[in-house]
Amino acid sequence: MTVRLRGIQVESLSKSWGNTQAVKDVTFSVESGQFLVLLGPSGCGKSTTLRMIAGLEPVSGGSIHIGGNDVTHAPPARRGLSMVFQSYALFPHLNVAENILFGLKVRKVGRAERDERLKRVADMTGLSELLARKPAQLSGGQRQRVALARAIIAEHPVCLMDEPLSNLDAKLRHEMRVEIRALQQRLGMTVIYVTHDQVEAMSMADKVVLMRHGRIEQQGSPEEMYARPDTVFTATFLGTPPMNLIELADGAGGAVIKGMTDASVVAAGQGDGRLLGVRPEHVVLLDEGGLTARAESADYHGADTVVTALLGSQRINLRVPGRFALEQGAELRLGWRAEDVHFFDFESGRRCEQDALPRVA
Amino acid sequence: MTPLALALRRVPHAVILAVLAFAILGPISNLLLWAFAEQWYFPYKLPVTWGTRYWEVVFRPSGDAMASLGTSVAIACFTVLVCLAVSVPAGYALARLKLPLRALIMLAFLLPQAFPNLPVYINVARIFYSFDLNGTILGVVLVHAVHGLVYSVWITTASFAAIDRSLEEAARGMGAGPLRAFLTVTLPLALPGIMASAIFVFLESLDEFTGTFFVGAPEVTTLPLLLYTASMAGNYQIASITALILLVPSVLFMLVVQRFLRADVLSKVGR
Known part of the structure; x- marks a missing residue:
């Protein structure tokens, strides 16, 4: 427990405004030096959760511990954390240096130390040449760096980031992703990072907390969540294109794909009310055998092509390396390995255990 | 298109501009004529004798x-001080806090403008009389402040509302207390709007006549009251010169206000 004390523990956290409950019974913990991503669609309560941890939003129920101290009702300044806002929240009337130094001046850090820390942080974030500029004279990426510099100069062990990259273009977003992750590891910061972008979550996180309708849907390492989603929601939220979900039906000798004329058995046991999940990269083209599908369209990405095919009346995506010469309506033979298949209950959306029959010899 | 046709297309614009210029500058040029006329009587279209004698009268130190x-x-x-003392806290509260009856409060500041001025001021004068406020600077300041509060509260509220709330949150997160966050972040950012409202209040007060007349006269004589007395006495030169003096700050400040009031603040006025 002594190691965990340095991280952040969130216990049964909830938030309601009148009758609407924005966050319900959220419990997770971050270990010191870990990068945790709060992931979810807009309105799922992830930003509210972050704002409660930051102390910007009063807590309706539950508790927050940072470094072993109960900070559930502490003012923001006493929580020993820094925050990066989606809008960057740079002070437009102050220049870059004054923006970065704001917190140190408030906390009456001596001039010599201020200058030294400013120099170090400015070097680290590549802002040394821009210190005298006003935020309005900076590009989006530069503003993002100022916001980051302002957060790390405090040398707080914990940093909260609220969708910090959502205002940047795709190329810059990729660069900053790498940069933020590198900076976090170099400084050993504990980070809680809010985003709706599953790519950011997969590529940056040590741990992902996926939220939906104010609740935690699933949490774990990116690999775990990708490889073994607990629910249909997790299965489809992570990965582009998302996992294929194919409706099953009861057939002779086991579960078959609903609406398929040549009803070959894909799993043992029940089929009605079940979904079969398989990721596009796990669907392979076979020379013979397998399930018969009709090619519908192909989306070329350069390194690979995502082919959409009709399995009976249901769509299925598969990832094929290189370029795929599509012949519309051509017959494709599809297969997958038994261990790459997931089963979910149609009603509850929850994972259920069932034996898949191997489609690839 | 030929140059002539192009020139012809500009004619309507030129005519409209000329009419507008005349409507605005016509009365002022009449003021200018009167200000430099020492003698001017019927049937002459222009002053008979020109001179600056009345300027000396007006600007005489003992005048x-x-x-x-x-x-x-x-x-x-x-008046500006009184209005700011009310409108800075009130504007911040109206912009930031979720106040019940917010719309009603905003409307209350507008109310003095909604009623006809004369009955309002006559009643104010009666009430002030019982407080011994008639004929005092304080009384006049209070009357002007009621008038000025509309501008200052509405504009100040808009300038606070235009500031991104996350700026204050960022300041708080970096360890600044509420007051420090307000003084170092919110207030400097709202300052242009606050300055603009202060200028409006200043100009309103400088020009105000009715309230001053009922509450202040005859002990307190402001420039508009002097102008009124002078023109009632047929002393058009003094009246014109006084009017020109009143015009100077108005024009100067309007140029400044136009720079202070940005679109993002204006779009929030009355919200």
Whole structure:
């Protein structure tokens, strides 16, 4: 427990405004030096959760511990954390240096130390040449760096980031992703990072907390969540294109794909009310055998092509390396390995255990 | 298109501009003529004798004009102070806090404008009389402040509302207390709007006549009151010169206000 004390523990956290409950019974913990991503669609309560941890939003129920101290009702300044806002929240009337130094001046850090820390942080974030500029004279990426510099100069062990990259273009977003992750590891910061972008979550996180309708849907390492989603929601939220979900039906000798004329058995046991999940990269083209599908369209990405095919009346995506010469309506033979298949209950959306029959010899 | 046709297309614009210019500048040029006329009587279209004799009368250190100019400016400054003392806290509260009846409060500040001025001021004068406020600078300042609060509260609220709330949150997160966050972040950012509202209040007060007349006269003589007395006495030269003096700060400040009031603030006025 002594190691965990340095991280952040969130216990049964909830938030309601009148009758609407924005966050319900959220419990997770971050270990010191870990990068945790709060992931979810807009309105799922992830930003509210972050704002409660930051102390910007009063807590309706539950508790927050940072470094072993109960900070559930502490003012923001006493929580020993820094925050990066989606809008960057740079002070437009102050220049870059004054923006970065704001917190140190408030906390009456001596001039010599201020200058030294400013120099170090400015070097680290590549802002040394821009210190005298006003935020309005900076590009989006530069503003993002100022916001980051302002957060790390405090040398707080914990940093909260609220969708910090959502205002940047795709190329810059990729660069900053790498940069933020590198900076976090170099400084050993504990980070809680809010985003709706599953790519950011997969590529940056040590741990992902996926939220939906104010609740935690699933949490774990990116690999775990990708490889073994607990629910249909997790299965489809992570990965582009998302996992294929194919409706099953009861057939002779086991579960078959609903609406398929040549009803070959894909799993043992029940089929009605079940979904079969398989990721596009796990669907392979076979020379013979397998399930018969009709090619519908192909989306070329350069390194690979995502082919959409009709399995009976249901769509299925598969990832094929290189370029795929599509012949519309051509017959494709599809297969997958038994261990790459997931089963979910149609009603509850929850994972259920069932034996898949191997489609690839 | 030929150059001639192009020129012809500009004619309507030119005519409209000329009419507009005449409507605005016509009365002022009449003021200018009167200000430099020593003698001007019927049937002459222009002054008979030109000169600056009346300017000397007005600007004589012992003259009424200089004294009432001083009174006017002092009253205007005090009015600005009173309005700011109310509108900065009120504007912040109206912009930031989820107040019940917010719309009603905003409307209350508009109310003095909604009623006809004369009955309002006559009643104010009656009430002030019982408080011994009639004929005092304080009384006049209070009357002007009621008028000025509309501008200052509405514009100040808009300038606070235009500031991104996350700026204050960022300041708080970096360890600043509420007051420090307000003084170092919110207030400097709202300052242009607050300055603009202060200028409006100043100009309103400088020009105000009715309220001053009922509450202040005859002890307190402001420039507009002097102008009124002079023109009632048929002394058009003094009246014109006084009017020109009143015009100077208005024009100067309007140029400044136009720079202070940005679109993002204006779009929030009355929200």
